[in-house]
Amino acid sequence: MTTQPSEPPAEKKEIPNYKLYIVAVITGIISYFIAALNPNLSFISIILIWPSFVAAAGCVEFLCRYGLGTGTSSIGYWGTACGATVVFASQFIGTGAYSPFLEIAIATLLGYAAGLCANKIIRMKIPRIEVNSAIIAGGTGIITLVVLEVLAGGAGIVGTTVYYIYPVMYIGIAIGILHPYNGSLGEGENQPRTLMLALCEGALLTALFGFIGILLPNTPFIPALGMLIISIIGFVIFVSIWWKRVKKEAYDIVWAGYPAGVDH
Amino acid sequence: MEPVTLTLMIGVGLAGVIAFIAGIIEDAESDAGSSSNPNSQVQLAPQIGHIITYYDKAIAGEPPQNGLWAAGACTIALLLSWRFVDLGMGQYYAVFFAAVAGAAVIALVQGCFGIFAHISRITSMAAFKQPLYWHALLTPLPYSMGLCFLTALLLTLLAFVASGILGNSFAPPLIALFMGITLGSIASGSGDIHYGAERLYQHLPFGSGIAISNQGDIDLKGEYGFRNSVDTPYFCMRFGGTITALAFGLLIFLDGWSRLFTFAGRWTSIILEAVIVAILFIFLNRLEKYTRDSYGPYPGQEDA
Amino acid sequence: MDPITAMIGIIVGGIIVGICVHFIPASAVGAMSASTGIATGPSMLSTGCGLAGLYAAGYMIGESTPLVVLSGAMGSALMIICTMLLANTICAFGTGVAPVAGSYDKDPITGWRQKPFMSPGTDGHSMPTTTALSGIIGALLGGAGGSLVFVSVYEMISPILEHTTAITIAGMVGAGVFLINCVLPAYVLVGKSEGMTDKKMKLLHKTFVSCLIVSVITAVFVYASVVVI
Numbered sequence: 001m002t003t004q005p006s007e008p009p010a011e012k013k014e015i016p017n018y019k020l021y022i023v024a025v026i027t028g029i030i031s032y033f034i035a036a037l038n039p040n041l042s043f044i045s046i047i048l049i050w051p052s053f054v055a056a057a058g059c060v061e062f063l064c065r066y067g068l069g070t071g072t073s074s075i076g077y078w079g080t081a082c083g084a085t086v087v088f089a090s091q092f093i094g095t096g097a098y099s100p101f102l103e104i105a106i107a108t109l110l111g112y113a114a115g116l117c118a119n120k121i122i123r124m125k126i127p128r129i130e131v132n133s134a135i136i137a138g139g140t141g142i143i144t145l146v147v148l149e150v151l152a153g154g155a156g157i158v159g160t161t162v163y164y165i166y167p168v169m170y171i172g173i174a175i176g177i178l179h180p181y182n183g184s185l186g187e188g189e190n191q192p193r194t195l196m197l198a199l200c201e202g203a204l205l206t207a208l209f210g211f212i213g214i215l216l217p218n219t220p221f222i223p224a225l226g227m228l229i230i231s232i233i234g235f236v237i238f239v240s241i242w243w244k245r246v247k248k249e250a251y252d253i254v255w256a257g258y259p260a261g262v263d264h
Numbered sequence: 265m266e267p268v269t270l271t272l273m274i275g276v277g278l279a280g281v282i283a284f285i286a287g288i289i290e291d292a293e294s295d296a297g298s299s300s301n302p303n304s305q306v307q308l309a310p311q312i313g314h315i316i317t318y319y320d321k322a323i324a325g326e327p328p329q330n331g332l333w334a335a336g337a338c339t340i341a342l343l344l345s346w347r348f349v350d351l352g353m354g355q356y357y358a359v360f361f362a363a364v365a366g367a368a369v370i371a372l373v374q375g376c377f378g379i380f381a382h383i384s385r386i387t388s389m390a391a392f393k394q395p396l397y398w399h400a401l402l403t404p405l406p407y408s409m410g411l412c413f414l415t416a417l418l419l420t421l422l423a424f425v426a427s428g429i430l431g432n433s434f435a436p437p438l439i440a441l442f443m444g445i446t447l448g449s450i451a452s453g454s455g456d457i458h459y460g461a462e463r464l465y466q467h468l469p470f471g472s473g474i475a476i477s478n479q480g481d482i483d484l485k486g487e488y489g490f491r492n493s494v495d496t497p498y499f500c501m502r503f504g505g506t507i508t509a510l511a512f513g514l515l516i517f518l519d520g521w522s523r524l525f526t527f528a529g530r531w532t533s534i535i536l537e538a539v540i541v542a543i544l545f546i547f548l549n550r551l552e553k554y555t556r557d558s559y560g561p562y563p564g565q566e567d568a
Numbered sequence: 569m570d571p572i573t574a575m576i577g578i579i580v581g582g583i584i585v586g587i588c589v590h591f592i593p594a595s596a597v598g599a600m601s602a603s604t605g606i607a608t609g610p611s612m613l614s615t616g617c618g619l620a621g622l623y624a625a626g627y628m629i630g631e632s633t634p635l636v637v638l639s640g641a642m643g644s645a646l647m648i649i650c651t652m653l654l655a656n657t658i659c660a661f662g663t664g665v666a667p668v669a670g671s672y673d674k675d676p677i678t679g680w681r682q683k684p685f686m687s688p689g690t691d692g693h694s695m696p697t698t699t700a701l702s703g704i705i706g707a708l709l710g711g712a713g714g715s716l717v718f719v720s721v722y723e724m725i726s727p728i729l730e731h732t733t734a735i736t737i738a739g740m741v742g743a744g745v746f747l748i749n750c751v752l753p754a755y756v757l758v759g760k761s762e763g764m765t766d767k768k769m770k771l772l773h774k775t776f777v778s779c780l781i782v783s784v785i786t787a788v789f790v791y792a793s794v795v796v797i
Contacts, residue, residue, distance in 0.1 A: 073324050074611050078751040085744030086789060088737065110785050114748065117778035122756050163733055164342060166740045167335040167441040174747075175324050175332055175377075183322055183381035185307070186388025197384055204376055208336065211369065215343035250387045252395035258490070301599035301607055327612040426623075434626045435736045441743070442619040446647060449616025452599075453606040454655045457694075460599035460607070461663040471664035473601030475689025503662050511654040515647050519624055530628070530635055537642035541704065544649045549678070549697050551656055555666040561684030 014191045017062055020055035021135040025104065027051050028142035032100045035149045035223070042150040043226035046206050049146045050234070053202030054195050056139035056177040059132040061194050064181055066126045076178025079136030082110040084170050086137075087144040104141055111137025140173050147206070150223050151213040162219070165212055176205045193245050200238040207231035275429030276524060279422060280517030283447075286418035287509030290330060290447055291455035292497040293411035295463075295504075296404050297321030297378055299329070300452050302460030307385070308480035310392040316484065317400040319493040320385045321378045321408065326456070327448030330415065333370050334444030337416035338423050339437045340366030359428075363420040371413035378408060404493040411497075419443050422516070430520055450515070451508045458504030463496055471559070575791045577720030582749050582783030584713030586775045589614045589753035591706025592648065593699045593763035597691075604669045604692035604699060604762050606655055611754035614710055618746050620647035621711025622718055622739060629722060629735060637715045644711025645704050652700050659694035667696040671762045677701065692762075702763030718742040724794050745786060752778045 031045035056079065063075050086107040115133035118124050147169060152162050180198040181189070210231055213224030247253065297319040298306045306318050323329050341362040348358035379401065386396045423440035426432045432439060464482045465474055486495045497505075522536035589610050598607035606613055624643025628636045659665050666685045670692035674681055677697050686692055695703065722738035729737070753775040757768050 073328070074609070074751045074754055076324075077328065077611070077615075077747045081744045081747035081751075085741060085748070085786065088740055088744070106789055110782070110789075113785055114752070114778075114782055117752060117781055118755055121774050121778050122752070124755055163736055163740075164435055164437055165339055166736070167437045167743075168332070168339045170740065170744070171328055171332045171335055171441060175328055178324060179377065179381070182324060183377075184384040184388050185322070186385055187391040188388040193384065193387070197380060200380065201377075204373065208369075208373060212336075212339055212343065215340065215347065217343070217346060246383055246387050249390060250396050251390040251393050254395050254397060256397060256399040257395070301596045301609075304596070305600065325609060325612050327608070327616050430627075432623070432626045433629050433732075433735050434623075434739050435732065438736055438739050438743075439623065439626070442623045445612070446616045446620045446623070449608055449613050450647070450651050452608040453594075453613065453651045454658050456599045457601060457607050457655065457658045458662045461601040461659075465600075473663065473665055473687040473690040473693045475687065476602065477689055479600065479602070504658060507654045507658050507662075511650045515620065515650045518650075519643060519646060523627060530631055533627075534635075534638050534642050537646050541642070541645045541649050544653050545700065545704065548649070548653045548656060548695075548700050551653070551660065552667045552678075552680075552696055555656075555660040556680065556685060559664065559666050559685070562686075562688065565684045565686070565688070 015058070017055065017059050017132060017135055020051065020058050021138065024052040024055040024139055024142060028104070028146060029100055031146050032149055035146060039150070039220060039223045040226070042223040043230040045146055045150055046210075046227050046230055047234070049143050049206075050199055050202045052139040052142045053177060053205075054198050056136045057180040057198035058191065058195055059135045059139075060178055061181040061191065063126060063129060063132050073178045073182055075133070075136065076174050078114060079111060079133060080140045080170065080174035080177065082114055082133075082137035083107045083140030084144045084173065086110055087141050087148070088166055100145060103145055104138055107141030108134045108138035111135070136177065140177065143173055144169060147209055150227060151209070151216060152219060162216065165209070165216075168212065169209065172205050172208065176201050188249060193242070193249065196238065196242040196245060200235060200242055203231045203235035203238055207235060271429060273524065275425055276517065276520035279425045279430065279520055280513050282418050282422045282425065283516035284509045284513030286415060286422065286447060287451065287512040288501060288505040289411055289414045289418065291451045291505040291508040292501050293408060293415055294326055294451060294456065295459050295493075295496040295500045296408040296411055297382075297493055298496075299323060300326040300456055302456055302464060305460065305464055305480060305482050309482050310389045310394040312480045313392075314480070314482065314484055315394055316482075317397055317490050317492055319378070319400055319404040319408065320382045322381045322385055323374075323377045325448070326452040327445040330419070330448035330451075331441050331444035333374060333412055333416040334419035334423070335437050335441040336373065337363065337366040337370045338420040338440035340369055341420050341424075342436050359424055360421075363417055363424070366420060367413045367417035370416045371409045374412040375405060375409045378405065400492060407494055407497070419447065446515075447512050450511045454511055455500065455504040455508035458507075459496060459500050463499050571724055571791055571795050574720040574724045575787045578717050578745070578787035578790065579780070579783045581713040581716035581720065582745050582786065583776060583779045584709050584716070585614075585618060585746055585749040586753050586779030587772065588618070588706045588710035588713060589750055590757070590761065590769055590772055590775060591702050591709065591764050592617065593695060593703055593761060595760035595762075597760070598693065601659055601663045601665055601687070601693040602690040603760065604671070604695065605760070606651060606695070606703070609754065609759060610757055610761050611750045614706070614750045615746050617644045617648050617707050618710040618714040618750070619743060620644055621707075622714050622742055624711070625715040625718060626735070626739070629719070633719050636719050637712050640715025640718070641708045641712040644707040648703050648707035649700075652695050652703055656694045663693070665693045667694040668692045669696050669699050669762060669765065671765045671767070672698070676765070698765060699763050702765065706763065714742055714746055717745050721790060724790065728794065741790065745783070748782055748786070749779050752782065
């Protein structure tokens with residue numbers, strides 16, 4: 001896999017978020033069409049939506065570094081609400097060749113509008129908040145869209161029971177994109193490690209969705225099984241890369257011992 | 265709702281009991297791994313020189329966490345229960361066993377998120393010389409996962425009771441999502457005060473909030489040896505957990521109970537709930553007066 | 569209900585949800601008994617209380633609109649009063665402090681003085697009477713707004729889909745509107761609010777405009793996807 005933006009040679013070089021987003025959109029649209037045209041190849045689609053998790057988590061990290069003042073998680077809920085609500089509401093649009101473009105565009109637009117409100121009306125003074133909140137909304141929209149497409153097996157949403165998984169998808173994606181930064185919060189937080197954690201958690205979430213997808217009635221279960229297996233493989237690979245980074249950056253890793261500075 | 269029958273009355277009581285126990289367990293789960301708002305104190309401690317051995321389980325805020333565990337377990341339970349019923353199992357057995365299976369899967373997911381959170385937060389504290397202690401992570405981990413299993417199981421059963429017996433029109437996973445976020449808000453608003461203001465700061469005297477100057481100066485030593493996150497739930501369950509349980513249990517029970525009456529047609533439940541809100545508001549006022557009279561002003565602040 | 573009325577219902581409901589966040593007292597530092605309000609962040613607390621209202625509204629869907637909206641409002645109010653009463657209990661017997669607010673010196677309703685009972689170095693703790701009343705008003709608004717959005721979306725999509733699907737999708741869109749419209753005011757409040765007595769109530773117009781814009785886009789999109797296509 002060549003879409004690995006997380007091992008730059010210099011320590012402080014950071015990857016701009018819009019580049020992550022362009023990669024995410026291109027891979028997202030390709031994955032949608034692969035899933036729609038040939039459901040059995042949908043495990044490739046799942047590999048292609050992991051960049052969306054990375055793009056959204058990268059934007060959460062960028063915005064929260066400036067100190068939102070309300071806790072680092074709220075931007076995640078807001079972004080997912082914009083993205084996922086648009087996709088859920090757009091399930092009535094008949095599936096056609098233009099529908100992914102339309103849905104992603106509107107999700108991005110809603111995120112951009114929310115960011116515009118935050119900047120011009122509420123005056124939060126965070127640089128580039130519109131673009132970043134647009135990217136979060138668009139990224140979560142892409143993930144939701146493709147996962148729904150894979151799980152419905154190309155059969156269309158209306159008339160199946162896929163809507164039962166909306167709640168868990170919604171809240172799962174929200175936590176999945178805000179957790180990498182929230183979990184790495186601290187002095188020594190850096191973009192490569194956070195984005196690697198985003199990949200780990202993206203794989204974990206798609207594994208959970210794949211497991212749920214196997215249980216769905218009236219839909220073919222080969223796409224979901226492929227989703228589960230490829231996610232588990234991805235999870236193992238990403239965690240081993242992330243763990244190597246952790247070992248390099250932690251102060252010390254010991255089994256037990258007395259905390260320093262406390263008499264015993 | 266349907267006409268009042270014995271099944272409906274049992275359903276309301278059952279929902280109240282499940283909600284009560286879910287409140288205790290959920291508060292214990294948020295204490296077994298330091299999470300939610302008091303976690304800011306655990307995060308602050310290394311910055312002022314205290315090396316901690318707590319399980320820094322910073323997944324997200326408490327409401328969305330519980331929303332995810334509840335919605336995930338309920339979705340898996342719903343889909344599995346259809347499969348079990350197709351295989352010929354009775355309806356109630358199918359729901360129960362499917363709920364157990366769903367909660368077990370979700371407990372594993374919570375374990376993964378918790379491990380990621382702890383390790384990556386401790387790694388980010390490297391500048392303050394905070395080591396990654398394995399005993400701080402691995403000792404509370406099974407306890408926390410077990411409590412999460414129970415929380416997810418109870419919230420799933422509550423969602424099925426609300427949807428199946430009490431007649432709520434939403435699908436069970438959506439009710440579970442609502443219940444999870446509501447329970448998380450309630451537990452975060454009541455039970456976490458006992459953890460944050462009392463258990464983390466036991467060396468400070470009882471009877472005062474934590475001043476800004478004291479924040480971060482948490483307890484490092486426990487009753488015997490160094491404080492670990494397994495030491496927290498047994499203390500907080502006695503008071504904080506019970507109060508959280510009362511809050512959530514009262515909400516679910518009173519809401520269902522007010523719908524059992526039909527003396528004013530469809531408006532009965534609204535009138536009854538308004539009366540209950542007014543009565544509880546009067547209780548709040550009386551409690552405030554009682555507290556002010558019992559404690560009295562702070563010494564030196566009587567005429568401030 | 570025809571689709572245009574339903575669309576206006578979504579917009580109005582979204583704005584009311586945004587305004588309710590200003591009325592509910594919440595602050596994250598309250599978990600250490602260091603500040604007045606319920607000890608959670610305002611965005612998630614308002615979401616929790618509004619979703620309790622949506623749960624209560626789910627029992628009444630199918631009846632007339634005022635009934636559903638009021639049922640949702642009362643469900644939210646019940647949740648917030650249970651939380652506030654028992655949070656005060658914990659502060660009284662667990663931490664040993666009296667309910668005291670930092671934003672006023674004499675309680676407007678009871679006339680009791682706040683300063684002598686405030687822990688030194690803190691900004692108040694738990695909820696005295698007026699702050700609690702503000703919380704109840706906020707919860708009534710939040711539950712009503714959320715239920716209004718829910719009913720409007722349900723009326724719009726029930727001709728197309730069958731009953732249970734329509735209710736679940738309407739509930740999901742309602743929850744989504746909650747999450748968008750509860751986070752924007754939390755940014756205005758910068759994470760902490762003491763309810764209607766707080767000086768940040770002067771910033772209500774910012775919330776109003778932001779929620780208006782976001783709700784309009786959402787409502788137009790739902791309308792377009794349902795009616796036009």
